[in-house]
Amino acid sequence: NAGVTQTPKFQVLKTGQSMTLQCAQDMNHNSMYWYRQDPGMGLRLIYYSASEGTTDKGEVPNGYNVSRLNKREFSLRLESAAPSQTSVYFCASSEVGRSGELFFGEGSRLTVL
Amino acid sequence: AQRVTQPEKLLSVFKGAPVELKCNYSYSGSPELFWYVQYSRQRLQLLLRHISRESIKGFTADLNKGETSFHLKKPFAQEEDSAMYYCALRKRAGANNLFFGTGTRLTVIP
Numbered sequence: 491n492a493g494v495t496q497t498p499k500f501q502v503l504k505t506g507q508s509m510t511l512q513c514a515q516d517m518n519h520n521s522m523y524w525y526r527q528d529p530g531m532g533l534r535l536i537y538y539s540a541s542e543g544t545t546d547k548g549e550v551p552n553g554y555n556v557s558r559l560n561k562r563e564f565s566l567r568l569e570s571a572a573p574s575q576t577s578v579y580f581c582a583s584s585e586v587g588r589s590g591e592l593f594f595g596e597g598s599r600l601t602v603l
Numbered sequence: 604a605q606r607v608t609q610p611e612k613l614l615s616v617f618k619g620a621p622v623e624l625k626c627n628y629s630y631s632g633s634p635e636l637f638w639y640v641q642y643s644r645q646r647l648q649l650l651l652r653h654i655s656r657e658s659i660k661g662f663t664a665d666l667n668k669g670e671t672s673f674h675l676k677k678p679f680a681q682e683e684d685s686a687m688y689y690c691a692l693r694k695r696a697g698a699n700n701l702f703f704g705t706g707t708r709l710t711v712i713p
Contacts, residue, residue, distance in 0.1 A: 493646075532689065533647075535702075548700060549702075590693055590696070594648070595646065
């Protein structure tokens, strides 16, 4: 099992460019998440999808869009990248229920110049 | 609003010494608390959750509702415990969002 797979692992963009981060999970989880991790800020939730066909905003959704393509895949799009979006992005998935355990991808390091 | 505070960005202890990573939270309800860990070159992963009352890799954490704390403790630190530790909160069982603290980097000195 690969678990949660994110691509790309590294990306450098110029201000104003667009890109999509891809995430796929093979654990048949209903819920998927996108977090960003910044120095001194911890992980902050950008968007999540509780189930296929639904998406909701998290703490820091501005400047991002998401698509829950199917149960496996949850993509994050930056339409017009800004230097403030330089960060490490993590995708995660979980099963709905009491456990609360999130399974994380390896992270994608994005630099916006 | 909820908040998770980890007051120490960096913590160094000698091998064999006790270790305590602090976590305080603010939330008016009855949250669930978790500790996640990220070892070097590994993914962020769950270490333990307060509802399980378990000991994982020698670590324990007790939820103190009076002090709104969920400190992580281990009596004898090992070198392999060196990692980044995050405390996290969710507002209720089944809630989707985990709120993370800013993390503490633990270094165990041989």
